[in-house]
Amino acid sequence: DAMVIQNPRYQVTQFGKPVTLSCSQTLNHNVMYWYQQKSSQAPKLLFHYYDKDFNNEADTPDNFQSRRPNTSFCFLDIRSPGLGDAAMYLCATSRDKVVSYEQYFGPGTRLTVT
Amino acid sequence: AQSVTQLGSHVSVSEGALVLLRCNYSSSVPPYLFWYVQYPNQGLQLLLKYTSAATLVKGINGFEAEFKKSETSFHLTKPSAHMSDAAEYFCAVSTPDGGSQGNLIFGKGTKLSVKP
Numbered sequence: 001d002a003m004v005i006q007n008p009r010y011q012v013t014q015f016g017k018p019v020t021l022s023c024s025q026t027l028n029h030n031v032m033y034w035y036q037q038k039s040s041q042a043p044k045l046l047f048h049y050y051d052k053d054f055n056n057e058a059d060t061p062d063n064f065q066s067r068r069p070n071t072s073f074c075f076l077d078i079r080s081p082g083l084g085d086a087a088m089y090l091c092a093t094s095r096d097k098v099v100s101y102e103q104y105f106g107p108g109t110r111l112t113v114t
Numbered sequence: 115a116q117s118v119t120q121l122g123s124h125v126s127v128s129e130g131a132l133v134l135l136r137c138n139y140s141s142s143v144p145p146y147l148f149w150y151v152q153y154p155n156q157g158l159q160l161l162l163k164y165t166s167a168a169t170l171v172k173g174i175n176g177f178e179a180e181f182k183k184s185e186t187s188f189h190l191t192k193p194s195a196h197m198s199d200a201a202e203y204f205c206a207v208s209t210p211d212g213g214s215q216g217n218l219i220f221g222k223g224t225k226l227s228v229k230p
Contacts, residue, residue, distance in 0.1 A: 042220035042222050043204075092157075103218060108157050
């Protein structure tokens with residue numbers, strides 16, 4: 001089945017220790033998104049890639065970076081995690097940047113910062 | 115600018131009862147609207163979407179939603195709740211233009227509880 005895969009599902013890191021979360025997709029979609037979702041809140045868009053073009057949301061902290069080496073993979077790097085970065089991180093894809101196209105979400109990676 | 119408001123952060127129904135989750139939108143252009151469901155520790159799954167083809171939209175798991183332009187609403191309903199419907203539900207609107215085209219703006223979510 002075509003899908004969006006996130007690894008690992010659960011990640012524990014130490015305060016200030018860099019961490020990388022991974023997302024892959026078999027849908028061959030052009031757009032890949034990263035969201036941060038804290039408990040009982042809506043997902044908050046951090047950034048997205050449209051093909052190789054990176055689009056950062058204005059309020060995304062510099063501590064968050066992303067890489068998309070090819071169509072299938074996208075990574076979220078947190079350079080110096082703080083306690084406030086503990087959250088569920090969701091990856092999503094969309095066929096293209098068209099207003100009527102839905103997004104397909106992965107299962108998420110729950111990040112704990114100790 | 116687009117926005118979405120979900121009335122009621124928590125809705126509780128009995129098994130077999132009607133489910134009604136409310137969503138109102140604000141948009142300067144004809145909106146494209148989505149309902150997603152999220153089970154605990156899972157990603158979001160699309161339930162249904164409105165893209166102007168029909169005002170009554172049927173989705174998965176017996177859910178449907180009706181687009182009412184006069185009320186700027188897109189409420190989600192299901193005639194008979196199952197225990198398995200217990201989850202969090204998000205209404206979203208898609209941004210129509212510029213570099214953000216296709217980005218989703220989510221409501222704050224409604225957590226649905228189903229009592230036996």
